[in-house]
Amino acid sequence: xxxxxxxxxxxxxxxxxxxxxxxxxxxxxxxxxxxxxxxxxxxxxxxxxxxxxxxxxxxxxxxxxxxxxxxxxxxxxxxxxxxxxxxxxxxxxxxxxxxxxxxxxxxxxxxxxxxxxxxxxxxxxxxxxxxxxxxxxxxxxxxxxxxxxxxxxxxxxxxxxxxxxxxxxxxxxxxxxxxxxxxxxxxxxxxxxxxxxxxxxxxxxxxxxxxxxxxxxxxxxxxxxxxxxxxxxxxxxxxxxxxxxxxxxxxxxxxxxxxxxxxxxxxxxxxxxxxxxxxxxxxxxxxxxxxxxxxxxxxxxxxxxxxxxxxxxxxxxxxxxxxxxxxxxxxxxxxxxxxxxxxxxxxxxxxxxxxxxxxxxxxxxxxxxxxxxxxxxxxxxxxxxxxxxxxxxxxxxxxxxxxxxxxxxxxxxxxxxxxxxxxxxxxxxxxxxxxxxxxxxxxxxxxxxxxxxxxxxxxxxxxxxxxxxxxxxxxxxxxxxxxxxxxxxxxxxxxxxxxxxxxxxxxxxxxxxxxxxxxxxxxxxxxxxxxxxxxxxxxxxxxxxxxxxxxxxxxxxxxxxxxxxxxxxxxxxxxxxx
RNA sequence: GCGCUCUUAGCUCAGCCGGAUAGAGCAACAGCCUUCUAAGCUGUGGGUCGGGCGUUCGAAUCGCCCAGAGCGCGCCA
Numbered sequence: 106x107x108x109x110x111x112x113x114x115x116x117x118x119x120x121x122x123x124x125x126x127x128x129x130x131x132x133x134x135x136x137x138x139x140x141x142x143x144x145x146x147x148x149x150x151x152x153x154x155x156x157x158x159x160x161x162x163x164x165x166x167x168x169x170x171x172x173x174x175x176x177x178x179x180x181x182x183x184x185x186x187x188x189x190x191x192x193x194x195x196x197x198x199x200x201x202x203x204x205x206x207x208x209x210x211x212x213x214x215x216x217x218x219x220x221x222x223x224x225x226x227x228x229x230x231x232x233x234x235x236x237x238x239x240x241x242x243x244x245x246x247x248x249x250x251x252x253x254x255x256x257x258x259x260x261x262x263x264x265x266x267x268x269x270x271x272x273x274x275x276x277x278x279x280x281x282x283x284x285x286x287x288x289x290x291x292x293x294x295x296x297x298x299x300x301x302x303x304x305x306x307x308x309x310x311x312x313x314x315x316x317x318x319x320x321x322x323x324x325x326x327x328x329x330x331x332x333x334x335x336x337x338x339x340x341x342x343x344x345x346x347x348x349x350x351x352x353x354x355x356x357x358x359x360x361x362x363x364x365x366x367x368x369x370x371x372x373x374x375x376x377x378x379x380x381x382x383x384x385x386x387x388x389x390x391x392x393x394x395x396x397x398x399x400x401x402x403x404x405x406x407x408x409x410x411x412x413x414x415x416x417x418x419x420x421x422x423x424x425x426x427x428x429x430x431x432x433x434x435x436x437x438x439x440x441x442x443x444x445x446x447x448x449x450x451x452x453x454x455x456x457x458x459x460x461x462x463x464x465x466x467x468x469x470x471x472x473x474x475x476x477x478x479x480x481x482x483x484x485x486x487x488x489x490x491x492x493x494x495x496x497x498x499x500x501x502x503x504x505x506x507x508x509x510x511x512x513x514x515x516x517x518x519x520x521x522x523x524x525x526x527x528x529x530x531x532x533x534x535x536x537x538x539x540x541x542x543x544x545x546x547x548x549x550x551x552x553x554x555x556x557x558x559x560x561x562x563x564x565x566x567x568x569x570x571x572x573x574x575x576x577x578x579x580x581x582x583x584x585x586x587x588x589x590x591x592x593x594x595x596x597x598x599x600x601x602x603x604x605x606x607x608x609x610x611x612x613x614x615x616x617x618x619x620x621x622x623x624x625x626x627x628x629x630x631x632x633x634x635x636x637x638x639x640x641x642x643x644x645x646x647x648x649x650x651x652x653x654x655x656x657x658x659x660x661x662x663x664x665x666x667x668x669x670x671x672x673x674x675x676x677x678x679x680x681x682x683x
Numbered sequence: 684g685c686g687c688u689c690u691u692a693g694c695u696c697a698g699c700c701g702g703a704u705a706g707a708g709c710a711a712c713a714g715c716c717u718u719c720u721a722a723g724c725u726g727u728g729g730g731u732c733g734g735g736c737g738u739u740c741g742a743a744u745c746g747c748c749c750a751g752a753g754c755g756c757g758c759c760a
Contacts, residue, residue, distance in 0.1 A: 138703065150702065150741095184703050185741075229760080269760055319758095364760090390758055400686050401756045409758045416760045445687070446755055470688095479753080506722085528722095539708090540696060543688080545753090547695080556722040559696095559708045566722050574719050623697075626707085637715090637724045657719095681722065 108211045108606035109200040110135075110144070112176075113190070117146055120170045126152055126163075133190065135604060141181070142189030143600055149186040160186030194590040197599045201588040204602065205659045210666055212606040214256030215613075222427045223249050225439035226263030226351070226358060230343040231275055231301035233294075234350040235489040236482055236548065237441070240471050243537045245439035246356040246672045247618035248469065254670060255613045260431055263351075264423070265363030267340050269416060271301065273322030275339060276332055277314065278304035289335040294346040297339055323413040326368065340365075350492060355530070355672050362423075370422035371414045375407050377458050390415075393454055405450050420451045425460040435465040437616065442470025442543060469616050472545025482548045495553070499529040502554030508682050516680065527674045528562050529554065534673050535561030539622045559626050561673055564664060567629035569679040571661040574641055575654070583658050586651030594635045598656065601631045605663055609670075618671055625667035632660045 107115070113133045121131040130148035137145065149164035156163070164182040171188075172180045176196035181189045204211040225245020228234055234242075245261070253259045278300050279289055292300070308315040325332040344361060351358065375391060378384035383393050389410030395402040406415040427433040438448060448468035455461045476482045484490045504525045510518040533553045540546060556562040575583065590596050608624035611617070641657055644650040665675045 141703090145703095147702065187703065227760085266760065271760080388758080392757075398686095402686095403757045406758050411758080413758090415758065419760095442688080443754060444760090447760090472688095473754090544696075552695095555709090557709080560722085562722060566720080570720055570723085577719070619697085623707085630707095633723060634725090636719080640719070642719050679720070679722070681720080 106203045106207050106211055107213060108204075109192075109197065109603035110607050111213065112200075113144055116171065116174060116176075117148070117167070120167050121148070123170070124166060127155070135600070136189065138189070139597075141183060143192045144190045146188040146190065147186075149182070149188060153186060164188050194596065197596065197603070198588045198590045200603060201590075201599050201656060201659060205584065205588070205655055205662075210605055210663055211603070212254070212609050218256050218258060219434040220432050221252055221257050221259045221435045221437060222431055222433040223252075223259055223261045223437045223439065224264045225249070225261065226356075227266060227440065228263065228343075228347045228350075229266035229269075229271060230339055231271065231297045233298055234347060234492040236474050236492060236495060237489065239354075239492055239495070239533075240474060240537055240542075241439055241441070242351060242354050242356040243534050243672065244469070244471055244542050244618060246354070247538060247621070247670060248437065248439060248616050249357070250670045250672065251609065251613050251616075251618065251621065255609060260360065260433075261358045262360040262362050262427075263347075263358040265340070265344065265347075265361065265365075267336075267343075268326065268364035268368065268414070268419060270319060270322050270413070272325055272336060272339070273318040273320070274304040274308055275301050276321050276325065276335060277318045278307065279335070281307070281314075286331060286335045290338045292338075292342070294342055297342060319411045319413065323411050326413050353493075353496065355674075364416070364419045364423075367419045367422040367426060368414070370426050371418045374418055374422045374425065374458065374460075377460070378407060381458065383457055393457070395450060395453055402450065405454050417447065417451055417454075420447075421454055421458070421460070424451070424455050424464075424466065428461045428464050433461075433464050435467065436461075438468045440468060440470065442472060444468070445470050467616075469542065471542040474548050475545050476548060479547070496529065496533065498550055499533055499553040500525050502550070503529040503532065506556070506682055508680050513680055524676050524680065527676050528565065528679070531561030531565055531668070531673045532556075533561075534671060535564070535622060538618045538671050539626070541617060541619050561668075562679070564625050564629045564668060565673075565675055566679050567632055568661055568664050568668075568675045569677070570636065571632070571657045572677055575658060575661070577642060578654050580658070583651075583654045586655040587648070588655050589648065589652040591649070592639055594638050595653070595656065598631050598635045598660065601628050602659060602663055605667070608667075612670075621667050621670050625664055625671070628660065628667070629664060632657075632664075
């Protein structure tokens, strides 16, 4: 089904065409003046400019025609030329009924499905996920879900950091500590992580150690068997650990490829660059110079002077693989916005090498999670906070507001743990997704366990209240009712529901989950008002009761869908400690 | 030095391909639980949209200038 707004747009477009107006401006939006109208069209103002005519006259023509439509209650032209449209209650009600019976809640799928590859992981071997990985995973996963929902074929790849200098650093450190690599296969995640920390310190202090690490990295990349064997173990252990982390975040990756998988193709990229005469050797490194504009464009380093591949050639090679193997129409990188120059360079080289001629390359940059000082977040000892620890702290806060196991019937330890987890993750994720991705935010543990106002748990709570009513009402009969709009609050709620499709489309177009977050909050808020003024179970008659139950169920389904697109779960019940 | 991004209520942020009275949340204050979960609802106060100039019938939104902040700028990824 077409959403109510789309149906209105079709009506408006037809009218524009009848008058021979450019249809670019033939669309409505929810009214800025709910006191005057449900929807408004500003097209007459825009048309007036190009046609050099009076906007009010143009508006009146459109309004007069639209007023004849049986779905329209009234149309007026106000101010300089706003077309204010008021809909008939029956039209809104009928739309709600259709939406309630539509498996996609009135959201139309794209007419042009694309193969989209998403890159939003970027974890590294030997490094536990930290707060910096939170945003990439949460935002990326949400965009993945949104794009899938509108009908694209999305393939997500974690793009494991397993081929860089940190590998040589770890191997060098093991050799330094053990004398050789014989014991590597006994090391678990924690051991590896600690070795990496020590390696990092030693390489920073000792230039010779850093040099050795670089040489080992190059050797590893060139296939040194001993190094490769040890590397395989390190990678396997890290992948397993990181998978657990992503499972907890509910972030899904179709592919668990890494930089190392692009190794062969990287060799090809260097060849292609050479054949096209684009590369040159400078200071021992193989580079590609980019045309200088007024913007600083450092060259792209394909092969470093020590013989190892730089991360840029790996990214370029990965583009080629995604185009050749995965038939990517579009590749989206959800990565810290500080890397924007890197992606500009990589995209430009991909263009110069003609490896992705018809693939859209896009970097969705997000802001950093900052500490109270406004700088990227550090723990008190100067380190980065573990993602796992962060989640645990949030859970503890949430747990303190929950009943103890077995205080509530049917809620033993397992059920309480599940509820705590769902609420804590909702708080964390919503906090991260409620603002536009590009803006950073100041990390405050309190925010990650907040329940009031514009938070994830607020929306979960609205859902739980609806669930509670539906349990009492025998949900199976609900869909048989017919939605009737009589009260003002019912009308407002219905119009808010009708805007779901619009929110989805904007979020998909902009790759911006905060639009869904904002919508979900606003819908929950509208419902809460309705809940306070319009009795559902005790409605004046059976028809109204059936109608309101159906409307409430539709709100519940829409909220659940919206939360799902944010990667947030909706518990059946929300419990609170006494 | 060059470039990118940003500056909106006490705080955190929406709004920005020009349009009516600039919106939320938090915080503050005042109300609402014998009725569907008060993690809720209703109301009040709070803004020369960093400053200036320009384009326009109309600018938070577009352009230029200035001030302030953050980030980035070849062998870490």
